[in-house]
Amino acid sequence: MADLSIAFFSFLLLFFSLSLLFFLAFIVRPRPVKVPIKNRHVFISGGSSGIGLALAQQAASEGAKVSILARNTGRLEEAKESIRLSTGRDVAIFSADVRDYKAVKKAVEEAGPIDVLVCNQGVFVPQELETQDIEEIKFMIDVNLTGTFHLIKAALPGMKSRSNRGPGSIAIMSSQAGQVGIYGYTAYSASKFGLRGLAEALQQEVIGENIHVSLIFPPDTETPGFAEENKRRPKLTSILAASSGSMKADEVAKKALNGLKSGNFIVPCNFEGFFLSLATSGLSPQRSFLMAFIEVIAAGILRVVGLCFQWNWYGSIEKFLEERK
């Protein structure tokens, strides 16, 4: 009798799983896509340093025609030289501040039609909202969020009129602080959460043009920008951010490039990021029915895990405040 019940239960489980898989395979949208980069124009903002430079290096080594944009001409020249030395390929460099729409438009038009746009530039100055200067808050929103609008708006006409067509990509560099708010990151998190709204709506607007949006969520990554940020990080920010490990810029670049080439909307970069992405999948688009299956099955338990994280974080905050008294 017990054997019969186990067999019946296993059959039900199998039936339920297969039905769910078939259902998800039928409904997931947008449809799966591959975005090639070989011999195609990849334009990377913030490509003179850190993750952007690593991305430019990897894209060039995979045979892409790469353009990079940043403000500082000296660092752009250095990046160009280091990419030439490591890949033997020349990249085009453009000096512009993403906050200046006219300058961005001019650079993008000079660069020529873009197949893959990577909006990677970003600034991060952690501090509690109450003490952070209002200009610094605006600076982060302007560079991270408004600057990304400028890049996309400048690049879209050319991307839409590419003669060869073929799938295009707009990849946007967010952060794990764009998936969950962390102490000391009110302005930074707001700028990165904003990118998610931009990306979700944009994907619907450009799908008809065969353009595919990816949103990349790196954890702490060893870059010049991160080294600077670390000097100003409130102690509590470091304690809370430590729950996701840190990565090297090359590793993040590899994940980002693979993610955009697979047309993935959400691109996590490490193990913790994978779970964070599952836990925050919400109403975001999903192309893979297998990933959709994991999201559905894991939803309940991941909410419990998420609550455990909040329990741990608020515990650390209470302890910190107690010690400060």
Ligand SMILES: NC(=O)c1ccc[n+]([C@@H]2O[C@H](COP(=O)([O-])OP(=O)(O)OC[C@H]3O[C@@H](n4cnc5c(N)ncnc54)[C@H](OP(=O)(O)O)[C@@H]3O)[C@@H](O)[C@H]2O)c1
């Ligand atoms: N490193 C991390 O721990 C981490 C974690 C999660 C997410 N991220 C995100 O990853 C991206 C890259 O970060 P990173 O650590 O590689 O930074 P990084 O080493 O500081 O490099 C930033 C790049 O952006 C450019 N840039 C900054 N402000 C700009 C502006 N107003 N206009 C045009 N270009 C500008 C910089 O060049 P110029 O200064 O010459 O303009 C540089 O090329 C950012 O979006 C960041 O938010 C980083």
